[in-house]
Amino acid sequence: MNTKIFDEARKKGTMRSFFNPDEFVLTKIQSEDKNCNQCGLFKFAKSPKMEITGKGKKNILIIAEAPGKTEDEKNKQLTGSAGEFFRSKLNPLGIDLDEDCWKTNAVRCRPFTETAQSEKNRAPTKKELQLCRNHYLKFIEKEKPKFIWLMGKSAIESFYSGRFSDDSGTDLTPTRWRGLCIPDPTVNAWVIPMFHPSYAMRNEYDDLTISQYERDIRFAIQCLKKPLPTFFNPYDKVECLTSFNHARSVLQDIIHNPPEIFSFDYETTGLKPFNKGHKIVSVSYCDSKDVAYSFPLQHISFNKDQWQILCNLWNQILVNDAKKVAQNLKFEDVWSQQILNTKPYNWHWCTMNASHILDNRASFSGLKFQSFIRWGIEDYDKEMRSFIRSKNGSEFNMIEEAPLDKLLLYNGIDALLTLKLYHEQRKEMSENQLKVMTLFNQGLDALADIQMNGICASKEFYQQTNNELEQKIINLFKELHSSDEAKLFKKEMGRDINFTSDHDMRILLFDILKLKSEKTTDSGIKSVDAEVLNTINIPLTKKLVAANKLDKVKGTYIGQFLREIDQTGKMRPFFDLHKADTGRSSSSSPNWQNVPVRDEDAKKYTRSGIFPSKGNIILGFDYKALEVSICACISQDPELIKYCADPTKDMHRDQATELFVLKKDNVSDSLRFYAKNGFVFPEIYNSYYKSCARNLWEIMHKENLKTKDGIDTIDHLIDVGVCGDRIDYQGFEDHVKKVETKFWRRFNKVKQWQDRMIAFYMKYGYIELVTGFRCQGYMSRNKIANSPIQGPAFHCLLYSLIHCHNKLLDLGAKSKIIGQIHDNLVFDCDPSEKEDLKEMATKIATVQIREDWDWIIVPLMVSWEGTLQDSSWFTQIKGV
DNA sequence: TTAAACTGCAA
């Protein structure tokens, strides 16, 4: 396969070819007979080794999955029902499958399984895909198609599998790759992955799937206008400054002649710089499309005096007036602050976040992935990856052991591609996307500082708690293992039971003890979660639920905290803006957005070791009913607006009066809570009466919910004639159905708005949130209803976070923001600043935001909560 | 070794 095309493509440059030209997976071609014998499918096929068919007048090679029954019989690809479906989509767009395209399958012979009645089509295995790849690679070499359409998971796997050695390409699902037109130097063609027609056909009656599938086909056809792809070699454009004098003079040049904009990138000894021993090993810098510089900073090849000189020069560049660009700017920001004691000035763009704003699909924002789908640059950090791995499971990697030339080259390419990516992204963004980009960039800048601030936590406390819990858990499991049930299990199975194994619990509860299962998991097997165990309610399951709870607290929370509390006595979670589908934030290491609060025990174990700084209080605010307010703003529903505009009104309480047939003053707090979380929210997010009724019914039985008068809710519902007796679920469901009808009659503008969003999505393939964030990819109706509320609600919090943070900096306040939980902002507050801070933040969050964002047409409200001086987060109370 | 499934915590 070492033919001209491939050699030329290689000369034009891909990373893989640079390191080792012989390692093209696609070019590894073995003898065909050998492969076919190893696979063996041809022996059973009616049409073995099916030849590629079609005239290919428009230079399109279509790779589908494998011949099905019909194809195998007719000896022709895409002639079964899925093929006909595909033709019916192509014909109206002027494409004739047989005239304009070549057709083949990732596997040429029919794979099937024999059942008693018939032979059933099956998907090809990984091995079969790999062994059959040669046939189309040879064809590509000979016929040079300009476009390759990969239809379905098998084709995508066949074409790409083995070409990525990191996680940037391991997710080879059509959802991840569809809608792209990828220049590929190994075949000198455009590659367009999409769903297999059989997938679309299976969802023929789901108009959301079909609308997207048809759009993808139109996209693929539009791409036919493109000229052949061109490629560039980033290796030629990196200048590695291995000599100290050279590095110094380049930095001095930059200082004397600062550019308007530049990108930079660090290679470091780990992910967080806060513990002793961390270094910025090398730096790369790029201010033009032709050259990137990279040089060692705190690297063994220079001495410490030289480190100091280079750090001083680099610091001057970090604070110059130039616009700064980085892939994951929080990272470069935090390392600059911690290691170099310098906050970069004038952050302009985070390419990682911009990738997320341009396409909110999961795993889309990595620089390697973007470089591949945009420029066909493949796997360029291959030789560095082993050095970026953790050293002996510690927080340090092995980067200092990497050869300097490879380190600098890889580092330099990152800066080069980052700047190139920025220029493309800047052109691609709509005006509204630019708006949200600005918000996010400011947010990232502030979130970097918030990670710097950190959260005070007591390692001693968590160590002690860990030991205490460990004893309790050991004792609980000891008791469980000495139970009769455990002995029964051993007798039946001939081995000891593992109580933390769902599999073993299923055997014990449902096979051995013959108990009834209450519900199923996603994949349809019997569930053994806490709800099921609680319903079974025998001493064994009670004990197991208790043990599981403590195990969760110890393993998930205390474990993370102990790992993450650093030598300065703080934990410093990441708060990211490039993950959530809806443009929300996420948090990790540790995840600070799911620390227990409802369960009192779990709350105490986890929150009692989190403190304000010495002499301070933890102080924070929640937006009140923020998502309901956002829903009112964007749907402009007059009834909902009325509720939001009048603080004396309480829609959840009102809804509780209808659901539970009560007078307003007889609604208890818990009934209000379940009206809100069991009915209002689910309804707004497209749930329906049956699901709501079922959940409410179960909760009423389980929790023995009472009215404010202290009467059992179910008894009350029987009294007023909703139910005949305590097991008359149907009566309750009928009632909830009527409540739902009334609810949507009242808030009918919300329903209408949801319908408009769905119609927009079907037409354009995306929806745009009021803040400018776009949601695309496949979306269910529920997601379309939810995202435009969830996203902007968080964006309100982000606005407040940015402005509060900047205000505190301007004022030189001692108080700091330390965290954020979707609609909640947390400060480490000096008590002398408390009242001023509350006034300032409340004004920003409720007044200033409405001056800047005129789409907010209802009043926003916040409620404050806080701890006493030097008291832990566990002691936080409302209304301080 | 890695990925998927299951579970459980938050908003």
Add this chain to the structure above:
DNA sequence: TATTGCAGTTTAA
């Protein structure tokens, strides 16, 4: 026939 996240364990590939 409610959404978004992160992380732990077990199990299968």
